[in-house]
Amino acid sequence: MIKWTMINMNLLLMFLMIMNNLIFKNNNNNNYNNITTYNRNMELYSIQSPFMKNMNIIKRRYHTSLNNNLIIVQKNNNEDNLKLNNLEINNFHKWLVGFTDGDGSFYMKGTERDLKFFYGFHLHKDDISCLEHIKNNLKLPNNINIRETSVQLTVTKKQWMNDNLLPIFDKYPCMNIKYYSYMKWKEGLMKSLNKVSSNKELMEYKTLINNYEIIKDMKIPYNHMNDHWILGFLEAEGSLTIESKRNSCKLFISQHEKSKKTLEAIKDYILNNWKPIDNTPMFIKNYLLNNWNNMIYLSKTNKCNVINLTTANMDFLYYVIIPKFNSMNWYSIKYNSFMNWQSIINIYMKGLHKVNNKDIMNYIEYTRNLNKKGINKINYNIELYNNIINNNKPLYNKNYPYRTNSIIHSKKSITGVGVFVYDLNNTLIMTFTSHVTAGTHFNCSKHEIAKYIKNGN
Template identity: 75%
Template sequence: MIKWTMINMNLLLMFLMIINNLIFKNNNNNNYNNITKYNRNMELYSIQSPYIKNMNVIKRGYHTSLNNNLIIVQKNNNEDNLKLNNLEMNNFHKWLVGFTDGSFYMKGTENNFKFFYGFHLHKDDISCLEHIKNNLKMPSNINIRETSVQLTVTKKQWMSDNLLPIFDKYPCMTMKYYSYYKWKKAMIDNLNGMTYNNNDVLNIKNTINNYEVMPNLKIPYDKMNDYWILGFMEAEGSFEVIKTRNICSFNISQHQRSIETLKAIKSYILTNWKPIDNTPLMIKNQLLKDWDSSIKLTKPDKKWSY
């Protein structure tokens, strides 16, 4: 991951390991194993990803808060390290689709239909946009504002040549799956010379953004993968530490229409993510004991979260 989520995940897991290690150490537990030291290859993570492990993808650096002061330790990057091989590029594309599933927008103008693809992030995440721009070779510049950064492309032919192959191969897995297909059809029709009146523009815009299910299409949850989840976590996830109750949690909230996406994420994680080998035995056993109940779906107000 490139954005805040990976930093927070690292800190959260380190926090958990430090607490557990202190407990085991103080109890003279024979299974104690000091794993709190940060490892360059991300050994603290329960998912071992070549894209995460081997690449300098965290371009924006490590961020943490200590006594309300922001501490930044920036990784050194060079052009050779940032070049992705074919496998890593495929994994980047999967991550990008997951990130886009949480950061996708389209607009219609008053008398025309204008197609957008892009992201609007906090200014601290500019390296995330640089990474996306460089790997996609996007023909747009990053717009830097006082507190935010924005990367947007509107060139239809470029999007047709470069984005459509990615999203056709690695589909969205939220209701934006349907929005993408409507957006894609409208853009291809426009490239083929179709013109619109004001009513057409309004109808197309409303159709794309209404999140209605298309009866001839089904969201392919069977294509769920680690990288899509990581990207989606970047865009939609949040971490929480409740020190008074010694609780650490991770949450993703979605509108109730996307509950099937959360169910698919839950099923994938419970099936494919397990504690890593160097986890102390007592911690591992406790995690596995409660594994099936470790992720819960709740319904606060009109949103579902886990």
């Protein structure tokens, strides 16, 4: 049997603060799980330069700890450290396809007399390290072209692309509208190599490939969706944001409406295959699973014909998204943004933004514009972050969802009504934002919920 309570949020604050001290009086918040971790054997941010050799790069070893200790491992940027084993190279290939779907290109240039096939990337100069990884792991024959604000890596050798690229993209296919370009690009490349078509005939492929035209008789193989493709696509097309006024964070991927099905496939894959980590508090895990289908959502198409796939629930980010992305290898400068982003999420989840500490407020404000590049790039400050985490006791109770903790510790008058469900031992077991959501969960009307709260039966 359970007992219900429904009260105005103003009264709820006082009530829950009392309950907070009773329910988990044996809880030791010093052991609050620190999800913010170092990713296994990946760079924190690019500190390599084509003009500097034998530099040390920061690496990190992945772990999930129950304390606040983090690990830094430094290694030399030599050839041995860049070699991957078979499993890692397969995962890299999956990542590469996702990254190519976002930032890579298959295209043709030239005239009937001199028609060339291209595959490559044109990125911000901060991502030179990413191109170095791609070049080394694929053993690309071409050098990186370094410009004032950008870097470019392209390959035009047809036989090399036939022998090295086609096996990768045939095994792990593209999964947005770039799939159509690749298939026609491949078809043209094969005809050119086998000399079964003239350049004049192949010129027809050029327009089709370069304009990303949808080919009706081809279906994108979304059933090949995988974790590493999603990470690669996120590194190219994803955005990580911090909303300091709302004390929340968000992750979203934007695509043209032509690729709406790609976003739907990502959403379905995550909801069907990703789960909260094992040490997620039971109350929070139940809350997540009961609301699972609402954790990721698609926006409406905007006036620019763009759609966003978004996840903004802090518990979902903390116990599902961050651990998953920390278990994989990142290769682009986006990892620097990710480390900044997850450090802020960890601060929010512990409630440290509610502590009267200027260092914490300055850190949040400093990190807020985490997607800047070049001279304005916000480098991840591990020393400052460690100082905040190690010298401030968590304010929030790790057993409560983020929103519940926010309500308990809110200094503002919160309007509205909430439904909170307790067991007979006065342990909070679930929360709802309204009569309607509570009624939906318990398969009854909102009026029955209101009646039960008022009369107790």
